[in-house]
Amino acid sequence: MERVLNETRISTGKRTTVSGKFPTAPVVAVTAALVAAALPFLGPSEYALYLMSLSVAFAIIASGLNITNGYLGLLNLAAAGEVGLGAYGCVLGLKFGLPMIGALLAAVALGAVAAAFIFIIFARLQGFFFGLATLAAAEAIRLMLRNFDGLTNGVRGLRGYPQLASTPEMTYWILLATLASIVAGIWILMRSPVGLRWRAIRENRVKAAAVGIRVARNQFIGFVVSGAIMALGGAFLSLLLQYIEPGVAALSTLVQIVLMVALGGPGTVMGPIIGAVIIALIPELLRVANELRLVMYGLALIAIVLAMPGGILGVLERTARSRRLQRAGNDRKE
Numbered sequence: 001m002e003r004v005l006n007e008t009r010i011s012t013g014k015r016t017t018v019s020g021k022f023p024t025a026p027v028v029a030v031t032a033a034l035v036a037a038a039l040p041f042l043g044p045s046e047y048a049l050y051l052m053s054l055s056v057a058f059a060i061i062a063s064g065l066n067i068t069n070g071y072l073g074l075l076n077l078a079a080a081g082e083v084g085l086g087a088y089g090c091v092l093g094l095k096f097g098l099p100m101i102g103a104l105l106a107a108v109a110l111g112a113v114a115a116a117f118i119f120i121i122f123a124r125l126q127g128f129f130f131g132l133a134t135l136a137a138a139e140a141i142r143l144m145l146r147n148f149d150g151l152t153n154g155v156r157g158l159r160g161y162p163q164l165a166s167t168p169e170m171t172y173w174i175l176l177a178t179l180a181s182i183v184a185g186i187w188i189l190m191r192s193p194v195g196l197r198w199r200a201i202r203e204n205r206v207k208a209a210a211v212g213i214r215v216a217r218n219q220f221i222g223f224v225v226s227g228a229i230m231a232l233g234g235a236f237l238s239l240l241l242q243y244i245e246p247g248v249a250a251l252s253t254l255v256q257i258v259l260m261v262a263l264g265g266p267g268t269v270m271g272p273i274i275g276a277v278i279i280a281l282i283p284e285l286l287r288v289a290n291e292l293r294l295v296m297y298g299l300a301l302i303a304i305v306l307a308m309p310g311g312i313l314g315v316l317e318r319t320a321r322s323r324r325l326q327r328a329g330n331d332r333k334e
Helices: 002-012 024-042 046-072 079-095 100-122 127-147 168-190 193-203 205-210 215-241 251-264 271-285 287-307 311-333
Strands: none
Touching (some): 046 079, 046 193, 046 215, 046 251, 046 271, 079 127, 100 127, 127 251, 168 215, 193 205, 193 215, 205 215, 251 311, 271 287
8 A cells, every 4th residue: 555655645736745845735825815815905896896705706616626526536526516506505504594604504504415315326337327327417407496396496496595694794704714725724624635545546545545545435524525525615605696596506617617617627626716716807907808708718729738638826836847857857967
């Protein structure tokens, strides 16, 4: 098992041992969090604060999907269904009289239970077939939300429920604090023995199983944690939009979330956040183009994905690694 974990350390290119230098990634992450927390003090408009909060909510969702699709190597296409369950679970909890924290916890629990149920049913499938099965599960969730009129109000959706906080600034700070906690938790988890086992499974599940790693058990845990985080993001999304309908669990939502992970860099902590900010803000930056903005949006995404197949952070990591190797080669020559 130690051999597989050592190979995983090498193949992922991540530093997993303590060195004499303080890690750069936490410093960058903390600095970015402090800058983001200070943005409301610059006096942005209410709409700008809404877009910032929306970006953070999507970053939470994308971080959840990144656990399965980035770290575990599972093709999880049930993201939209998890988001829909989290959104409806939170809103229905509020309508039934739960306090805000209770409604959010109900959404998380619903997402975790649904993820566990989905994984147990399709655990024997692998790769593309597992992805298709999870996509079918997400569509089943969407149809359930649409057809249970007595509970979900069907295609008319739900509105008229409390907001997350009394001011847009407080809403933004709550979302940002939640995202920071999730990112810190993922960062710590991926540098623990659990994270090393997940990476070993992603790199070679057969070899990981051969040395004693419980592949199915680890995938189950990751899938449930991923579903819980995405459901929490869906709950926050519903509180921001102040209106939800079954379309929140549609294929278009899945495409957005997958693009966020792929664009920022799958298997990285900060990649989904970068991808979420870009995906959320590009349509607004192109709004001046009127009818052509959607076409320009699609072309911009295609160009970025083709130019950076490993995501933005993937390109930056490869560039930094090549420079370190080049400097090491120059040092040997001297």
